[in-house]
Amino acid sequence: MADLDTSESAMEEESQTETAAPSISNFSSKLRAMVRIRRKYQVMKKRRAELGGELPRSGLLPRPTGPEIFTFDQLPVSGGSPRKRKKKKRNRVMFPNDGRRYLPAKERSRAKNCLFLLSIIVCVQVYNAIENLDDHLQRYDLEGLEKTLKREVFGQREAAESILELLSDYLSTYVHNKPLVISINGPSGVGKSHLGRILARHFRSVASEELVLQYFMLHHCPLEENAPHCAQELATRISDMVNRAEAEEKIPVFIFDEVEFMHSPLLEYLQGFFRANQTNEYLNAVYVLISNIGQAEITKFVLQNSSSNDSLGKQKLTQELGRQVKRSLVHYHPLWADTDVVPMWLLEKSHVMECFLDEMTREGFYPDTSHIERLAAEISYYTAGNREYSRNGCKQVVGKVNLL
Structure with a gap:
């Protein structure tokens, strides 16, 4: 019914305008058509507003009071300070589930391959070195020597362990920068000469008879006037043995017993063989010096420290005794400056x-x-x-x- 009323009022208005048409005959036909179109547009706009419930049924649309121009000026907010704008959260860029992410390709350095190859070479060399150590030790059968010393040498466990340790470290390789010189010292009857005979017998069996020399001072050179000739003969024999050992890639063993009776020319010749600045064949050799020099210091030390029962305490005392005996030996002759001293204790009942x-x-x-x-x-x-x-x-x- 409202639509009919509005349409009737619109028709009445149109009839009124048609009656008033003669009064505006001055305008051209185009201007009249524009006026009619404008009025129809207003009527249609009013009708749509009433149907939407935005405006009351009666009255015209409000005309704009100002120019409809867009500006960046904020509208005044009634009732206090302006509100702060909320920051919009930026959405995270998500990769699709069925897609693949391609990272930038990195150029591989060739130095890594070289480093990896170098590591493999070093590991192989270390493995070969360990195998060579075992081969050298098996050649000289130090395990068999250890069993023999435990079975035949009484009351000298610390001395036997020290000798085996020195031989094991030296014989594990073939190339050395100095010869190994072991000085075995102790009082009379503690087993020094017996130990020397065991060493000579063992190395003759594992190496050869020609690479082991057992030199008894009172037997080979008892007279002091023959000392220069004995020194020349000993030097020739040592040279022949080290040359033979160099050809066979073995280490010769020289055992000198009763060194306390050795004359000065012989000591000087031996000191020359013990030095480090020599040719290679003289550097790969083992010298064993057996004497009772320092027996007074050993006897006094053992009697003063007889309360040590445990093996660990006795081992430490043996090392301290070795240092004291070495000072006495160096005072006797500078030959013992480059030696490893192994003292032998007094024997108990x-x-x-x-x-x-x-x-x-x-x-x-x-x-x-x-x-x-x-x-x-x-x-x-x-x-x-x-x-x-x-x-x-x-x-x-x-x-x-x-x-x-």
Whole structure:
């Protein structure tokens, strides 16, 4: 019904305008058409506004009061300070699930390949070096030597371990910058010469007879007037042996016993062989010096430290004793400045009994314990605390067994 009323009012207005048409005959036909179009447009706009409920049914549309020009000026907000604009959150750029991300390609450096190849070469060289160490040690059979020393040398465990350690470190490689010189020192009868014979016998069996020299001073050069000739002969023999060993790629062993009787020319010649600034064949050699020089210091030290029962404490005492004996040896002759000193302790009564048992077994006697104790009691001893140390070691054992 509202639509009909509005349409009737519009028709009435149009009829009124048509009646008033003669009054505006002055205008041209185009101007009248424009006026009619404008009025129809206003009527249609009003009708649409009423249908949408935005304007009341009666009245015309409000005319704009100002120019419709867009500006950046903010509208005044009633009731206080202007509101702060909320920052819009930027949406994260998400890659599609079915897509692939391609990172920028990095150029591979050739230096990494070279470094990897160098690491492989170093590992192979280290492995070969370890294998060569085992080959050298197996050639000289130091495990067999260790078993022999434990079985045949009594009361000198620390000295035997020191000698085996020095030989193992030196014989593990073939090329050296200096020869190995071991000085075995101790009082009479503690087993120095016996140890030297064991070393000579072992290296003759694993190397060869020509690469081992066992030199007894009182036997090979007893007279002092023959010392220069003995020195020349010894130098020639050492040169021949080191040249043979160089050709066979082995290490010769020289064992000098009774060094306390060695004359000055021989000591000077030996000191020349011990130096580091020599040709290669003279650098690869083992020298063993056996003497009783420093026996007074060893006897005094052992008696003062007889309370040490544990093996660790005795090992530390052995190292300290070695340093004291070396100072005495260097004072005796500068030859011992470049040597590794291995001191041998006094033998206790239990060790002397082991010497009797071993010697009686070798000679075919029945090892009666009471008989061995009776023979051991006939030997003189030092007394320190609750321990007894033999004054002459096992030197009298062979003679007493031969009297049985």
